[in-house]
Amino acid sequence: MAYKRIIPCMDIKDKRVVKGVGFVGLKDIENPVELGEKYYKEGSDELVFLDISASIEGRKTILDVVEDVSKKIFIPFTVGGGISSVDDMKDVIKRGADKISVNTAAFLNPELISNGAQTFGSQCITVAIDVKRIKGRDKVFIYGGTKETDVNPVNWAKYAQRLGAGEILLTSIDKDGKKSGYDIELLDNICRSVNIPVIASGGCGSKEDILEVFKKTKVTGALGASIFHYEEESISEIKKYLMKNEVMVNI
């Protein structure tokens, strides 16, 4: 069977990797090209690059940074942020991205998913869903977590799958940057509703958190930012720990 994936995520703002808590209070971390190369060499299975302020500022993803990163890494490279048309997707893929992550634009115009999947194949289209719990109910948020919608994430994930999404990247805004573990209940709900791969995001603070999400849900990948940026755990240590606990990973 396929190995579980460990995926460092670089949130990019002004061409720098940043990290906040609950999508706010961003701190500067590192140059994305150097950090991306470091993660590749340390044995990460994929890399995700999200231009987090692109949709809010209404501009395109920073193509030159995508290109510079892609020349240094030989693992799958997902790029998101500000991609709102098939032409945008083409531009990013031309610069070396393997997968496109769409969020706000796909929510506002779901045809973007089907058009993208028809052009590049489903395996190329990742639908990112940001979720926050409001009065006990899970809601999809768009525009980098700044705008609440009335949509339930399970329904949106199912619909995205029907349109041809190849993967769901599910982020809990409540858990983001808190390093207290993934939102297991939310992830389990989504995994039970779709049969495309789901990547867990938001809340990863330790190797135990990663083990927990793989043991308790059917997610195929665990995404993290803080845990890797602040060098709290190395990728190889995490993988060794997972193997010891009978989670198969690529070593």
Added chain:
Amino acid sequence: MIGILDYNAGNISSVLNAFKYLEIDAKRIETLDEIMKMKGIVIPGVGSFPTAYKNMQKIGITKNFLNEYLKKGKILGICLGMQIMYEYGEEDGGCEGYGFFKGSVKRLESGLIVPHMGWNKVDFLSESRLIGKNKNGFNAYFAHSYIASRNGEQVKGSCLYGEGFAALIEEKNIFGVQFHPEKSGENGLRLLKKFGEICYENNSSS
């Protein structure tokens, strides 16, 4: 020179980046004339079987043309680029392929999480020029929803996801890999380097 065929169905940049990193001369090509000048060509591919096959035909890449090219040149098909070398693909209503590899390409069984997306093990079946006698197999990155049978002498490596399927196939001068060597870290780079060597060594001896 190795040519990376741009037929509107593949991620050309990743493959080019990999060859550049390996210091093997490679460039993007899109015409029959350009293909004939190459020692080897790589046919990448994402998208659907029928679209890819039709796009190839549009350029004029017929089976006869490929047979002519293969007298000297080598071909490496990646993912969909490998699948269209089979006799038939079931995707999107079905479509014939080039038929260099025997059998048809069918959808992964239902009940699994599809696409099969992530790292998996390539198991050794028999010796191949691309991976030699690496009986331990190796890990590689896969991203696909369709598979070809692991049976047959041409299949040199297989992978298990729900069922076994062809991961690495070889017939004379034509090679196919279901995984993405350009995205499989050091293991993949090693394979691409080997393909580069095969392209050059046989040409100089003939």
